[in-house]
Amino acid sequence: MIGELMDPRKTFGKAVTEIAKENKDVVVFSADSGKSSGFGDFIDQFPERYFECGIMEQGAVGMAAGMATAGKIPVFCAIAPFVTCRPYEMVRNDMGYMKQNVKLVGRNCGITYSDLGVTHQSLDDFGLMRLIPGMTILAPQDPVEIEEACKAMIEYEGPVYMRIGNPKIPVLFERKPFVIGKGDIIQDGEDVTIITTGSCTKDVIEANEILKEAGIKAKIIGLPTVLPLDEDLIRDAAAETKKVVTVEEHYINGGMGSMVTELLSDMDGVTVKRLGIPNIYATTSSNYQELLAYYDLDAKGIAKSVKAYLGK
Amino acid sequence: MNKEMLQKTANQIRKDIVTAVYSAKSGHPGGSLSAADVMTYLYFEEMNVDPKNPDKADRDRFVLSKGHNAPALYSCLAEKGYFPVEDLKTLRHTGSYLQGHPDMKHIPGVDMTSGSLGQGISAAVGMALSAKLFNEDYRVFTLLGDGEIQEGQVWEAAMFAGAKKLDNLIVIVDNNGLQIDGKIDDVCSPYPIIDKFAAFNFKVIAVEDGNDFDQLDKAFNEARLTDGQPVAIVMKTVKGKGVSFMEDQAGWHGKAPNDDEYKQAMEELEKAGEA
Ligand SMILES: Cc1ncc(C[n+]2csc(CCOP(=O)(O)OP(=O)(O)O)c2C)c(N)n1
Numbered sequence: 256m257i258g259e260l261m262d263p264r265k266t267f268g269k270a271v272t273e274i275a276k277e278n279k280d281v282v283v284f285s286a287d288s289g290k291s292s293g294f295g296d297f298i299d300q301f302p303e304r305y306f307e308c309g310i311m312e313q314g315a316v317g318m319a320a321g322m323a324t325a326g327k328i329p330v331f332c333a334i335a336p337f338v339t340c341r342p343y344e345m346v347r348n349d350m351g352y353m354k355q356n357v358k359l360v361g362r363n364c365g366i367t368y369s370d371l372g373v374t375h376q377s378l379d380d381f382g383l384m385r386l387i388p389g390m391t392i393l394a395p396q397d398p399v400e401i402e403e404a405c406k407a408m409i410e411y412e413g414p415v416y417m418r419i420g421n422p423k424i425p426v427l428f429e430r431k432p433f434v435i436g437k438g439d440i441i442q443d444g445e446d447v448t449i450i451t452t453g454s455c456t457k458d459v460i461e462a463n464e465i466l467k468e469a470g471i472k473a474k475i476i477g478l479p480t481v482l483p484l485d486e487d488l489i490r491d492a493a494a495e496t497k498k499v500v501t502v503e504e505h506y507i508n509g510g511m512g513s514m515v516t517e518l519l520s521d522m523d524g525v526t527v528k529r530l531g532i533p534n535i536y537a538t539t540s541s542n543y544q545e546l547l548a549y550y551d552l553d554a555k556g557i558a559k560s561v562k563a564y565l566g567k
Numbered sequence: 568m569n570k571e572m573l574q575k576t577a578n579q580i581r582k583d584i585v586t587a588v589y590s591a592k593s594g595h596p597g598g599s600l601s602a603a604d605v606m607t608y609l610y611f612e613e614m615n616v617d618p619k620n621p622d623k624a625d626r627d628r629f630v631l632s633k634g635h636n637a638p639a640l641y642s643c644l645a646e647k648g649y650f651p652v653e654d655l656k657t658l659r660h661t662g663s664y665l666q667g668h669p670d671m672k673h674i675p676g677v678d679m680t681s682g683s684l685g686q687g688i689s690a691a692v693g694m695a696l697s698a699k700l701f702n703e704d705y706r707v708f709t710l711l712g713d714g715e716i717q718e719g720q721v722w723e724a725a726m727f728a729g730a731k732k733l734d735n736l737i738v739i740v741d742n743n744g745l746q747i748d749g750k751i752d753d754v755c756s757p758y759p760i761i762d763k764f765a766a767f768n769f770k771v772i773a774v775e776d777g778n779d780f781d782q783l784d785k786a787f788n789e790a791r792l793t794d795g796q797p798v799a800i801v802m803k804t805v806k807g808k809g810v811s812f813m814e815d816q817a818g819w820h821g822k823a824p825n826d827d828e829y830k831q832a833m834e835e836l837e838k839a840g841e842a
């Protein structure tokens with residue numbers, strides 16, 4: 256099931272460049288972050304539609320919003336904390352409140368910048384963005400889904416935040432059109448529902464092999480859209496399995512797990528176990544895989560936590 | 568320290584920087600090397616600091632606003648005696664206190680946490696303001712990248728420091744001409760840097776070659792004598808200085824050398840140290 260490894264940033268940059276060939280309204284903003292966001296080809300092919308601002312993320316969001324008022328579709332990508340935490344009020348007012356058609360993309364999300372330290376990790380971006388009314392949050396799970404998510408994000412009219420990682424990720428799924436707000440049942444099962452998003456999905460799929468050996472039949476739901484949540488899908492699954500686990504590379508407080516917990520809070524007999532990073536300043540590591548293991552977010556750790564939750 | 572000793576120390580710090588980044592397999596050699604001389608000058612000549620007593624109240628402060636130059640800061644601190652030089656090889660390793668960006672809570676001698684560009688200078692202004700308020704005579708030095716000064720926060724801090732006449736604040740701009748996406752004037756020109764700081768009521772000292780200790784010496788002596796306004800030292804440097812294939816190359820902003828490159832870099836620095 257797990258296929259070719261691809262660089263998420265290059266995949267993203269290429270996808271936007273392809274779309275820009277057809278859609279002349281697409282423009283790109285950079286804050287000294289263009290080439291590292293995969294926009295090398297875009298810069299060569301559409302220099303007049305590429306705006307290098309320098310290191311000024313707050314200004315870039317404002318300028319992108321201004322350009323959106325005139326009908327353009329600005330895509331602004333940089334390191335995740337610098338497009339979310341840093342310019343938060345500009346995102347809230349100029350993109351959210353003003354409903355401007357800006358596509359904000361946070362790369363090297365979660366703990367993928369494992370060794371750069373706390374300032375460069377992004378474990379609160381779902382939490383920040385979900386508080387902005389009218390915001391859409393995408394977290395595609397594999398390279399093909401990143402490509403399709405780019406198409407959907409640019410077709411959709413309104414503010415979007417998309418989150419992508421840094422290390423290469425494998426192809427997991429067949430190509431299909433990306434429908435914003437829709438999740439998928441990756442595998443059916445009745446013992447527990449595991450809800451995953453973004454890069455965690457690969458590890459959940461691997462964890463499932465360990466769970467199968469232990470005789471646990473998990474229903475696995477993939478959420479390439481975190482906001483709006485696919486409420487019907489999640490509520491139906493919870494009604495069936497009663498036990499729900501959420502998995503995300505984000506603080507366990509305030510992110511997708513919190514959203515799911517809030518959604519299910521009125522359902523009798525349903526409990527939710529949230530997996531993610533505890534609400535602390537994360538430790539750092541030279542190696543992303545090591546750090547995932549440290550936080551029990553690799554396949555082994557996820558399987559261990561699910562088993563413990565089910566008392567097995 | 569005399570000039571020769573400063574040069575020798577700076578050369579050792581360059582070796583430490585390259586070695587730390589090599590053992591981390593990631594990190595930022597370019598800006599660390601352009602700033603190696605001025606940081607050596609600060610720690611070994613200019614600042615009143617004591618590695619045995621890193622928190623002493625009347626010490627001069629240093630804020631590395633361009634936090635990605637952590638390898639340079641850690642190397643200076645280690646050579647000065649704040650912690651073992653050996654530890655530099657643990658940079659960015661699991662469990663090491665030497666994270667990718669400076670962390671004041673875990674690293675002796677680090678006066679301010681940094682990593683998000685533009686933020687350090689505001690903290691430095693706060694420190695300088697505190698000294699004024701409590702009639703303390705320590706000074707505050709902060710080092711910024713020439714790309715970093717594109718951040719609006721830098722100019723908020725500068726406006727405040729100028730308006731409040733914080734003459735105990737010395738802002739140093741490492742004008743190596745490069746940032747990640749290329750030349751600073753192609754990306755989004757911050758020039759004229761000198762006139763900008765002057766317009767914000769700074770005394771501006773331009774240094775033609777910020778990798779030359781005589782010129783640094785002259786600039787910091789002038790800064791010491793400045794009264795009634797903050798100082799900006801705007802110094803031209805060479806990014807990657809001291810390692811031939813890294814010099815003036817944007818590609819070496821944030822990349823570790825491989826085995827062969829490491830060997831060559833160390834040979835070049837070894838040679839320079841003997842000269
Ligand atoms: C707020 C923020 N935005 C972006 C970055 C990513 N970043 C790290 S270094 C750098 C370029 C810095 O260039 P410059 O200030 O000229 O530093 P130097 O050449 O001295 O290394 C960028 C954009 C960051 N650390 N913080």
Ligand SMILES: [Mg+2]
Nearest residue numbers: 713714745746
């Ligand atoms: Mg520079």
